[in-house]
Amino acid sequence: MSFCIIIYNYNYNNGLDMTLTEKTTFATFNQASINEIVDYSNSLNGSGIFAHSLQLLKAETDTLLKTPLDVPGQGEAGSYEHNKHKSNYELMDACAKLYLFNGSSEYRDTIRSLLLTYAERYLNMPFHEQKNTNPPGRLFHQILNEQMWLCYAAMSYSAIKSTLSAEDIDAIENRLFKPMIEMFTVLYGHDFDRIHNHGIWAVAAVGICAITVGDTESVRKSIFGMAGDGEKGGFLAQLAKLFSASGYYIEGPYYHRFAIRPVCFFAEAIHEHYPEYDIYNYKDQVIGKTIKALIYTSNPDGTFPALNDASRTMNIDDEGAKAAISIYFARYGKEESFAATAKKQGTVWLTPCSLELCKAVDAFEGKAEVRWPSVELFEGDHGERGAQGFLRSANPDKPVSQAIMAYGQHGMGHGHFDALSITLFGDGHEYLREYGYGRWVNVETKFGGRYLDENKTWARQTIAHNLVTVDEQCQNHFDHKLADTRFGKPHFFLKDGNVQAMSAFANEHYDEVEMQRSVFMLELEDFDQPLIVDLFKIDGDKEHQYDYAVHYKGQVTNTNFEYQSKVYERHVLGKANGYQHLFEKARGKTEDNAIVTWLQDQRFHSWITSGKDGQIIFAQTGANDPSMNLRSEDCFILRQFGSDHLFASVFETHGFFDEGSERCNGAYGQVKSIAVLSHSDDASVVEIKYTAQGVNKKVVVCVSNDAGKDENSSHEVKVAETTYQWTGYMTTILTTEG
Amino acid sequence: MSFCIIIYNYNYNNGLDMTLTEKTTFATFNQASINEIVDYSNSLNGSGIFAHSLQLLKAETDTLLKTPLDVPGQGEAGSYEHNKHKSNYELMDACAKLYLFNGSSEYRDTIRSLLLTYAERYLNMPFHEQKNTNPPGRLFHQILNEQMWLCYAAMSYSAIKSTLSAEDIDAIENRLFKPMIEMFTVLYGHDFDRIHNHGIWAVAAVGICAITVGDTESVRKSIFGMAGDGEKGGFLAQLAKLFSASGYYIEGPYYHRFAIRPVCFFAEAIHEHYPEYDIYNYKDQVIGKTIKALIYTSNPDGTFPALNDASRTMNIDDEGAKAAISIYFARYGKEESFAATAKKQGTVWLTPCSLELCKAVDAFEGKAEVRWPSVELFEGDHGERGAQGFLRSANPDKPVSQAIMAYGQHGMGHGHFDALSITLFGDGHEYLREYGYGRWVNVETKFGGRYLDENKTWARQTIAHNLVTVDEQCQNHFDHKLADTRFGKPHFFLKDGNVQAMSAFANEHYDEVEMQRSVFMLELEDFDQPLIVDLFKIDGDKEHQYDYAVHYKGQVTNTNFEYQSKVYERHVLGKANGYQHLFEKARGKTEDNAIVTWLQDQRFHSWITSGKDGQIIFAQTGANDPSMNLRSEDCFILRQFGSDHLFASVFETHGFFDEGSERCNGAYGQVKSIAVLSHSDDASVVEIKYTAQGVNKKVVVCVSNDAGKDENSSHEVKVAETTYQWTGYMTTILTTEG
Incomplete structure (x- = not known):
């Protein structure tokens, strides 16, 4: 008792x-x-x-x-x-x-x-x-x-x-x-x-x-x-x-x-x-x-x-x-x-x-700061209804980096339809961002400070978050009663050492489409800030449109692909489920690896992805906003068509810019590419190549995709001449190229 | 000697x-x-x-x-x-x-x-x-x-x-x-x-x-x-x-x-x-x-x-x-x-x-702060080529409010085509804003950190500044050699007491169009921050399109007029001279007095104008920007057609908003209207009505428009039953309505 x-x-x-x-x-x-x-x-x-x-x-x-x-x-x-x-x-x-x-x-x-x-x-x-x-x-x-x-x-x-x-x-x-x-x-x-x-x-x-x-x-x-x-x-x-x-x-x-x-x-x-x-x-x-x-x-x-x-x-x-x-x-x-x-x-x-x-x-004589450990906060009376995962970097001499993934419950009437969404925070700001609510709290002239219509039509929609939207639909058909019955399924949460990771499934949030997201925080000596590796696995019953969204703030300073800008007019990106609030700014095609670098405050952030035959759409909120209730914010979307797909991405924080003192360095990141070496229902293996101090290096990340496997399970994946074997949920291998 | x-x-x-x-x-x-x-x-x-x-x-x-x-x-x-x-x-x-x-x-x-x-x-x-x-x-x-x-x-x-x-x-x-x-x-x-x-x-x-x-x-x-x-x-x-x-x-x-x-x-x-x-x-x-x-x-x-x-x-x-x-x-x-x-x-x-x-x-035991007096900085070897005017509020217990007007020289190869442009600064931020240069200084991936094309096509253009653009043209035809030969003509600069003011002419910057701008800083007991009264007088040879631009930052929280938002698509506002960089967001018509209130950081700012039969166009930078070099910024434009016109406006800073602590008050300003009572080549008289603590009050502002008049000249203007008489460049009259 x-x-x-x-x-x-x-x-x-x-x-x-x-x-x-x-x-x-x-x-x-x-x-x-x-x-x-x-x-x-x-x-x-x-x-x-x-x-x-x-x-x-x-x-x-x-x-x-x-x-x-x-x-x-x-x-x-x-x-x-x-x-x-x-x-x-x-x-x-x-x-x-x-x-x-x-x-x-x-x-x-x-x-x-x-x-x-x-x-x-x-x-x-x-x-x-x-x-x-x-x-x-x-x-x-x-x-x-x-x-x-x-x-x-x-x-x-x-x-x-x-x-x-x-x-x-x-x-x-x-x-x-x-x-x-x-x-x-x-x-x-x-x-x-x-x-x-x-x-x-x-x-x-x-x-x-x-x-x-x-x-x-x-x-x-x-x-x-x-x-x-x-x-x-x-x-x-x-x-x-x-x-x-x-x-x-x-x-x-x-x-x-x-x-x-x-x-x-x-x-x-x-x-x-x-x-x-x-x-x-x-x-x-x-x-x-x-x-x-x-x-x-x-x-x-x-x-x-x-x-x-x-x-x-x-x-x-x-x-x-x-x-x-x-x-x-x-x-x-x-x-x-x-x-x-x-x-x-x-x-x-x-x-x-x-x-x-x-x-x-x-x-107290230590450093006055806000620094918490990595934690997985389970939901439900007995922790049986998913969790919210918080990974935090461990180096006490550096600002905290943080990755949050939502794989718990929906959140009732105030819930957002965003299972498996992530946010990333590093070096003083959130750089993979949440929009927050659609509300100007206590501002009398904005509907008496109450929640605005746009809270429903934009802020709570799946596309307003950092995850994959399927067929331009909202998770759980924007039905919060239905959503309240569903929750994410934790796969693993590993918070020790220089490689921390979390992974979870969301198999009921879209009809006939199963999703798994695995997020890694790698604290490598070659990088000033942790690398975030994001593997978003999606298995559909048939061909779907998958939109992987990145909500950023700041100025795009570089891409490694061509894009066509909407120079004379911008059109709304879609009809409903949040897409009706996005104007398309530009669109490009990914050949192999795509890189987008942007500058937020004093830091550059690069997103490197393995997408082939994908489209990258740059968009901005502001469409269908007749009372100017929305903030004007930017995102880009990697759009892929298919039934099964693995979105494999890396986020690198790099460089420094201070306009006031006119200092700038590191506008290019070190990561050159990410490639999916193998991908199945059992496991995924991806390879990240980067250059540090002129030396080419690579990190291979292996992850279990099987909800039935645990920390004692062994995995073996063959890629050409190489066999990757590991026990447990995941492993990483760092090598210097010959 | x-x-x-x-x-x-x-x-x-x-x-x-x-x-x-x-x-x-x-x-x-x-x-x-x-x-x-x-x-x-x-x-x-x-x-x-x-x-x-x-x-x-x-x-x-x-x-x-x-x-x-x-x-x-x-x-x-x-x-x-x-x-x-x-x-x-x-x-x-x-x-x-x-x-x-x-x-x-x-x-x-x-x-x-x-x-x-x-x-x-x-x-x-x-x-x-x-x-x-x-x-x-x-x-x-x-x-x-x-x-x-x-x-x-x-x-x-x-x-x-x-x-x-x-x-x-x-x-x-x-x-x-x-x-x-x-x-x-x-x-x-x-x-x-x-x-x-x-x-x-x-x-x-x-x-x-x-x-x-x-x-x-x-x-x-x-x-x-x-x-x-x-x-x-x-x-x-x-x-x-x-x-x-x-x-x-x-x-x-x-x-x-x-x-x-x-x-x-x-x-x-x-x-x-x-x-x-x-x-x-x-x-x-x-x-x-x-x-x-x-x-x-x-x-x-x-x-x-x-x-x-x-x-x-x-x-x-x-x-x-x-x-x-x-x-x-x-x-x-x-x-x-x-x-x-x-x-x-x-x-x-x-x-x-x-x-x-x-x-x-x-x-030093006083307040550590940046606080300068009002100054008029003349240009030219003998101060004969115009000036830059800086009005600053005098109350040592309040944050400094500041109005800057540019009526000096052009500035050679780095000059902007913005004679009579103003910026306003109050309570910690610039709220009538300069865009600054079109450049990401020292950012290697932005054209090596050098000046970008958009510096010429947007940042230096007249429409990118807070003043009137005539017929969608740039001042001095964007010819800096020509512009270097011209400069503003100071009319007056009065920096003492609770009413400070400056006025200047720019008669050569547009062909056959003469301009005068008079800016007043009124420190009234009824207002937390000074009121800025802006009288922009423009005399053309024939009918022109006059665009009075306000470059702001933040969120529009209120207007007192209807406007039609471009909900599905946005089109470029014009073809050249900076207009090719603006997307039109919305457009409304002014009946009598127009008010736009926006929220920037923790403060509300209201612009109240007397425009009749004008259009108000809300716009945003981003058009014709194929490399995403421009920051995404907002402005609104009051468009009037005519040969002679007086743009009479008030800027009021009011209220308080802090989202973190969810405090908000004063989302509406106190100023209700501004009206032009009389306007001629000799003088203008405008009346500003406001309500303070439930009491209706008004301020009448009278200003000399004649470059030949000085501090000893007397003026007399009859408006219906009232005769306004004053000696010198300007006067203000504060009354409580009966």
Whole structure:
């Protein structure tokens, strides 16, 4: 019997001991812990990261406090009113921290004044008009925002409650907080148990507020769900069902970092008020696992990869990610890499829970950086529904190179149809890129900041990603219900040494077409940055059109083939499934090996492919975009016709360009060619030729294509006079040509 | 009789006293000055900017020295060989500084080793094949690079000469330096006197080298020219002829910062070895003026505006600009703004000459920033050939806003056909943008890093700039000889107070079409950033097509008019003069006031215009670009037909967007409309309506259009019941609507 079941049954059988004591002054921590971190910070005479973070918050907040407080009426997303209600809860949260750690009554008075104004007006505000499936609130157009408001307002309130008069408390609790709790648990009670990132905000908001106002029954609902069984709803059910065994969150890192905030807040509140539930050990430490999974998804520049609908810029400076790092450090273990990252971030989450992290950062003498190990994050309750693979280079003296492959689940309503898609990141930027979502978040003049039509027609389509699109169709016919039933099949993930690799199958995403992608990261002495070898194997039932897409940014500086540019007019590349958004810029034919080199920022990137008789189409977004909603972005597509095909490619990062100082070198890469020596259902063998310091060399890469083979299987492939034998999933052979 | 004549005659009449003394150990400074700055730096225990700069140079250089030295053969621009010869002189220069200030013999040995290797091989290298009008060298394809090599090599040599054996000196001087001097003054003697940025490198290189090797005759040629008259060539003639009375350099800041380096180096050498020539007072302090003019052209982010052929990223961190700032501080005056800038830069030019600047930076307590006053830099020997106008906002608490207008000379072979063009810079970025040059500098795979055809066909064309193009033609028929004879006519430049303004005429740049542009920078309390009012008056002889172009970057987030997007295909906008590079994206019609709002980085920018019956065409570069040489950039064009027209526009910067933190506000601007109330050859009156904090307000802007009027002239314009009366060039009237 696993640990999670014990905890679970304990809660369920025994119910809640709801004796609310004085310690509930603070929702998520106690006075002793405040004293402890203040003492620590003071012992450094203001030089530590906690004091620095507090100073920054104080400076920002003091500036904001120069403007008179305002509690406006209602407005659309992105409107002044919407933004003001949001900034009001952020202001209260900042003031609560400053009051607790700084002590100035001005901050306490600001919270009190805002809460009393809201209490005075709240019940007189009508509900917003409901415009989509999300129920409307009184402050915001959807209750998600209202729940976030409540969560922060209640935490802020808990920081000043002991200073308030009975009259103030009566007004705030009875005319604001309790009606809100009732709205979420009664009026919208049917929505309260929904297992979803919105749901976890609902339970955290109600739970934290209920602790603060002493509403035992609502605390119970928040933890155990409306039915009280801990299974159909509530925090425990959310934790159990939202996160996979590896901690990965099905909707992807963008939504994960949003969901992690209420997880952290409510977990701390439960930890503080109901330590007997041992929340941090619940379900085999699911909170710790999901924190680590979230943080480990982040790119080497701290941004989260745009897996599924996502911004390209959301990053680990987000409050949820910062809270998660602090909580991991305090409740699970002192991960040195987290201290390195917090040091790079320069600030920490301002709660007592950050004490251990602050100590580690203040004492940290290593390189301040974002550097994670290679990880394979399995999906599904038992890791049975594919995975997301992250390969990272190991050399600590160089910037991190990273290859991500998506071979897990679809991601529900926010999922992109991109099984086996990859992104590549190296030397400071993503160079095989995700478009991210089709949305200008919170920009009022862009459909109120909501998802745009182009999110469906472009961003979520297969062709908008770095993989093969079959017959200009979208995977799973753009049917997300269907897609949710399917997932990738991991083949192998090898993360040790100078040759790392991952491989997976996706056999159900196109009708009658099976796919396998194998990605290798080779850290060779002859190259400044790792070589990425990409073998995309595709087996169709009959002849199909296969479009291998590379989404890049920057300027093409060289190709080794001729192409015809569309000089006078550009036409749309296709009719649907994302192709209707692409203008064709130019088209060429591949004879043997094709090379495209482009310059992004200060680096050249070359793509070398073995394609014969293929077409290379350069394209740009912008077609069928009547409201200029899409960013103008570039890609090229290698188009092949056939039933079975192996797209064998190498990506090389090389050279340097700095326009400001007019320095440039290495505009040509070292890789000269890639050739498929052998290719079958059992295995593929490819040969990469390159020149380093004037010497010709080659690397042969052998990979198992058979899902039935494992690390103990032996393979043998004959190519002319040479026999390649290996045991396991793959091997590489480096030789110098005679 | 002016000061410059006295100095000039003195030199000419008295010739040179060429007693080379021991102090020639160093080309550009002496031991006492080294001791002085080292003593100062040591007094700070390594905390000052000089020590910091030296540490950075040491770290970079020590890394480079881990790689074995190499003196390769010949190669094209951008090739390994080309880059290596360049990096070798940079390495010698770094080693010379480190040897002088740090004393380690490793640096001295590196210089010696490189110079001896060059001495051994130089005369055995054949000359490059000549490919254009630039004479070829032995190391480089054009002698400009060879002169730069010599200049740095000679300075480096001077730092170690006293430590070398007679044999070493014989080899280096007789097999390397003296043959180089001979090449430049004899073989290419016909080119030595050319008044040009290349010419100033030639005289500086030969002059500095000649001082170092004791070649009196070549020093004379370098200062006074081949004929020795100081008029037709040599440093004095270059100084006298290259820079205008204001110090502005005709080719623009990009070439100016390149020309300033040899000016600084050779001036310091002359100052050191021939103080009797009082070089820093030569020609009414032309060196100081030209330094100030160069630095004052720079944008608030330190980049140089891309006036004429220029990179968009070249900036004041360039060695020439840093040297110039140090020299100004040491030889002319302690400009506090230069100390603020050097503090922001964080490093200084590593020579004894930087002592005064270092002291000022180390003691500086103000804001480290790049902030210059509004300046009008006149062109021509006596300021008679137009000017470049730079308006800058005055509020020290806000980021600098800047408007630049080009109404000076054409700029010779590197000139752009853009008289009356403007750029606007605000809150950290240029938002009315220059394309810059059509060139991927030093990128070997882009035509060897040289200027591309598209530089002529796009970058230099009128339509590629922010102004009005008449009948899809280029100004001055793209004839640079013709253009060099023409220039703008300044009308006024008013730089005091909250309303700054500049106005100029360009009446010869199109046949039978006269133009006047007036640009106002209004710093109003109601606006976070200054409003820019742009009145472009155009008087044609008959009906013409007038295209007012706005080159922007980012995403259009809103327009107040309908437009039809080219959804399935895009066609080229025109046939020639740059139009052949534009694809039409969309087209709309203006009814009354047109507004376009776009988002660039974290800011919204709105353009509000009064155009009636106009067309607005959204376009993008990319047509007729068969080698993908152009960057893909956006613009929109307001097209009007008529003989006389006033384009009246406002640019408003507003709001805030940060995708990473998902904050957004102010997506709509406050300005609602602009209307032309009256417009004649005498004056224009326009009215701008806006709403601030719910209150409707208006600003009326009145401007004189008559070149015959001045600051004492009175104007009277009747509009319905209102009479606008003012004295001088312009006035503004702010009112709140009743």
